[in-house]
Amino acid sequence: MGLDFFPRVRSLISGISLILAAGFASAESAHGIAMYGDPALPPDFVSLPYANPDAPKGGRIVFGNVGSFDSLNPFIRKGNPPWQLRFWGYESLMGRSWDEPFTLYGLLAESVRTAPDRSWVEFTLRPEARFSDGSPVTVEDVIWSYETLGTKGQLRYRTLWTQIKTIEQTGPRSLRISFKTDNRELALIAGLRPILKKAQWEGRDFTASGLETIPIGTGAYVVSDFEPGRHVTLKRNPDYWGRNLPFRRGTQNFDEMRIEFFGDETALFEAFKAGQLSVFREFNAERWQTQYDFPAVQRGDIVLSEIPHKRPSGMTGLVMNTRRAPFDDWRVREALILAFNFEYINETVTGGAQPRITSYFSNSELGMRHGPARGRVRELLEPFAGSLPPGALEGYELPKGDGTARNRRNLRKAVKLLREAGWTVQDGVLRNAEGRPLRFTILLRQSAGEMETAVDIYAQALERLGIEVTVEKVDEAQYAAREAVYDFDMTTFRRDLSLSPGTEQRLYWGSAGATESGSRNLMGMNSPAAEAMIDAMLAATSHEDFVSAVRALDRVLTAGRYVIPIWQYDVGRIAHVRQLHYPERLPIYGDRIGFLPDVWWYEE
Known part of the structure; x- marks a missing residue:
């Protein structure tokens, strides 16, 4: 494919030399990777553009879910776990910026390297990366996680595994994944698989775990308390390994996050009005205009925020x-x-x-x-x-x-x-x-x-x-x-x-x-x-x-x-207690994964 860029009058040797030179340049390690072009943020970025790097740490936030749960393992087909768990307690090699269509920056991995045609991708782990129990993240953990999720996990993880030709360790902290198919996105998808601790599952059936075994992750939050079907509480790990990363600066600001469960949307809304919940997302524009004049709103204890976005309607x-x-x-x-x-x-x-x-x-x-x-x-x-x-x-x-x-x-x-x-x-x-x-x-x-x-x-x-x-x-x-x-x-x-x-x-x-x-x-x-x-x-x-x-x-x-x-949700509508704040600079994806609670904070 590269030869098409050179006039036929040039010699074959000259053409090959130029191709190889371009290949080596493209294969240099980088702090991030974009689907097209280069990442918007430089290697020395201070924080994500939609995060407040000076946001205070502390406080508590309470969410409400409709339904119930019977599992705390969000990675298997069995059971019904709270949907938030896989985002709050677990991390991948790369992290996504929600202010760019598809760009990743190093998280567990300090750098990424890929072939010019993206037929393979190589990650180098950060030496300081740790699981929540303090043990180091190893290449062995990464390879085990890819294989286990790819063969025993949720369907969302299995497609990638079928397109991996080889996955192998290339150094003390590095591994390379080669792909079977011509799909430039695979290099990015490979950076987004959650990494779990291999040793935790020795002698255990990964597919059978539910409430008895909570997967150990590397994220800032760990489950501290739960009652089946009623509530789950997560607390921020004071020894979280990545708290000083630029990618994490100004994020994960709450000390405690709790999820309460309700039988239906009406019960959930009444609980919010009664002060049992910190936030409530409203998806109906008419209700937003007519049903949010209750006393807490009139007093200013509840704030009504509208979050625009530029993503597709879906x-x-x-x-x-x-x-x-x-x-x-x-x-x-x-x-x-x-x-x-x-x-x-x-x-x-x-x-x-x-x-x-x-x-x-x-x-x-x-x-x-x-x-x-x-x-x-x-x-x-x-x-x-x-x-x-x-x-x-x-x-x-x-x-x-x-x-x-x-x-x-x-x-x-x-x-x-x-x-x-x-x-x-x-x-x-x-x-x-x-x-x-x-x-x-x-x-x-x-x-x-x-x-x-x-x-x-x-x-x-x-x-x-x-x-x-x-x-x-x-x-x-x-x-x-x-x-x-x-x-x-x-x-x-x-x-x-x-x-x-x-x-x-x-x-x-x-x-x-x-x-x-x-x-x-x-x-x-x-x-x-x-x-x-x-x-x-x-x-x-x-x-x-x-x-x-x-x-x-x-x-x-x-x-x-x-x-x-039916109708589209052209703007995010969030009612929340006045102590909750978010940055003025909003991501292009608006109120979606990576916004609430990621970049919010608690402040009187």
Whole structure:
């Protein structure tokens, strides 16, 4: 590939010499690594740009979760641990800056080195890196963690392991990982695997651990107390090894962090109003405007903060399981989208204050553009023209209602599509040629909240079409079990997407998930076009090619009509006690992982 950069008149020896020189330069150790270009922060940076390096240490913060927990091991498939644990108590070789689309800086590793084509990556551990019990982090621990998580851990960790050709120690504190596939992102993903202590698990079954064994990590916080299903408390380790790192300066400021568990969102909100919790995230714009005038807010004891962001909208809504008829027919899916009276439902639930999600990567440069596909996006999609869903090349937009409760125009369009798909009304019931009625179940969590209201309105519209709908509510454990084996017709869906989509897209939309249980491909899509767009995205060597591939993928997903999109969360809304503070300089990802509680602090 490098020879293409040299005129043919140059000698072969001269060309090879230049290539080797460039290779050695690219392979020099560095303090960070970016997906494209160079890290924004220099080697001698003082702190992350959105952290306050002078933030005081101390204080306590209390969060609330809906549901329960029966495990304190966030790395295995068994059990239901508090989702925060893997972020608060564990670290990886590199740490992510949430002010750049995808850039990592040294954390457990003091430096990173990679091949020019990123076919391998090498990390050198910091000599001072320690587990929370004071023992040093070794190369042996790192290699064991990669293999164990890659073969026995959560599915999110297994994909990388299948793409590793070799992982070997190259020095007293260094190791090299070589990859099987041409995927430039792998060098970065490899830096983000949590590192656990090998010796802790000798003679123990890693996959069976729950409340009895808490994995030892290297993070600043350790579990100090818990009551199954009720609460978990973590305290900052006074001997935390990385407290003086520039990457950690101004972060991890609380002495104690506690998670309380509640049966539903209503109970959680009432607990916050009663002063039992320190923070509450509000996702409904209308409630933010109408239900936050209680006495603590009026006194100034509770502060209402809005956190803007520049990340993609992601996708939130109701997903249809295409593994089951009639959802395997795009015309039926489009009809069900038409029947969802978004404008009326949005006005009822959020006061119309939150705009609709228009595509998976909307609100960012990665989102598909209106109208027909053009330029490089079209070039990527055209080889799959015969299998693409209608609208992927020509342009697709979600239907818009007239804002009234009846939504007659869209329902008429839905009836026409259903008729084309072989479904007609017979004695008030929608049936196919065999006389089988169109009926399905919408699966909801017990704590569905505003989604339950939306579904109730939606069900009434479906009944007017002659479709019989059953709404089934189950607890968190049952929901997780059924979701894992795709035991649903239609259910709630939320997929957060970043400014740096990568290998995880295979887990979300890859064809393997159409049949394998436990993936995040809930809709069961099996699209060669989507697979090819993911390949193009991962192989891109320029930002422009990367953006084109993601926009093309966005078209395939959106025109596939797998999800009925609802409203987007265009700003983070956090109600918190007045003693909690955050920096004025906000990261581009806004209120997401790496913001609260990472860069907040407690101060009277």
